[in-house]
Amino acid sequence: MERVLKIITLDIRKKGFFKNLMISLFxxxxxxFLICTKGEVSIxxxxxxxxxxxxxxVVFSFSLTQEFSNKTDKMIFTGIFSRxxxxxxxxxxxxxxxMVCFIFYEILSIVCNTFNSKMLLNNLYSFIVFAFTLGTFELLISVFTSNFLLAGIIGYVLYFDLILALLNQALGSGRSEAVKQVIRSLPFYIANTGFYSGGYTVNQSIIMICCGVLFLISACAVIYRKDI
Structure with a gap:
């Protein structure tokens, strides 16, 4: 149990982990608050x-790639903990x-008078699932690229504005229902659409979690064989 706790807290004990995240959020x-007028606070x-x-x-892209760029990869991957x-x-x-972001978001919702207690667990669940799937994907990309900027760009292109615009355009076209169903089942489409709406359906959750597990297994397999 002690070793498990050490593994869980190993990365978050690094100097600046919470500080940088909280500064960014604040x-x-x-x-x-400065750019929104009084009547727009609710948005x-x-x-x-x-x-x-x-x-x-950014956090996910930076986490592993920093080890390669700072030349600390040999130290952490050949230390007392396995890869x-x-x-x-x-x-x-x-x-x-x-979860830190979730807490900050809910506090902000209270301040802006948009807090909905009925959505609390749904929001927490969506934060965790989103982090799991996107995080494991970034780990997989990071073990291949070892470059923060490239890992971030790939994650952005496949999960954010560009791909969402293209997929939404495809959904609005005259394509067959089978193709549209495939698009709606892609983790690249589900991730942010579900996150922004405050929850994932059962089918979306299964897809996200299964893809996350697949990404994690692949990342572990690559790093296990990677010459460090």
Whole structure:
């Protein structure tokens, strides 16, 4: 049990983990309050939710790639913890980062008078599932690229504005229902659409979790064989 706790907290104990995340959230929130007029305060949580997804993308992209860029990969991957344990430590930090963002988002909702207690568990669940799937995907990309910028760009292209615009355009076209159903079942489409709406359906959850598990297994397999 002690070893499990050490693995879970290994990454979050790094200097600046919570500090940088909280500073980012507070700065963005302050900017939103400054640019929004009094009557528009109620839309701040919705905007913040979208920005949080980008903040999490940056956190996930940076987590593993920083080890390669800082030349600390040999130290962490050849230390007392196995490579698989290090990967699970990274994933644990992603989930914790998402939960911190969730708490901040809910507090912001209370401040803006948009808090809905009935959506609390749904929101928490969507934060965790989103972090799990996007986080494992970024881990997989990171073990191949070892470059923060490239990992972030790939994650952005496949999960955010560009791909969503293309997929929504395809859904609005005259394509067959079978093709549209395939599009609606893609994790690249489900991730942010479900996150922004405050929850995932059962089918969407299964797809997201299964894809996340597949990404994680693939990332662990690659890092296990990677010459470090």
């Amino acid at each position: 700065v963005v929130a302050c900017i939103l 701040i949580p919705k905007i913040m939710l979208q920005i949080i997804s980008y903040i999490l993308l 698989i344990e290090i990967m699970f430590s990274k994933l644990s930090s992603f989930i914790i980062a998402a």
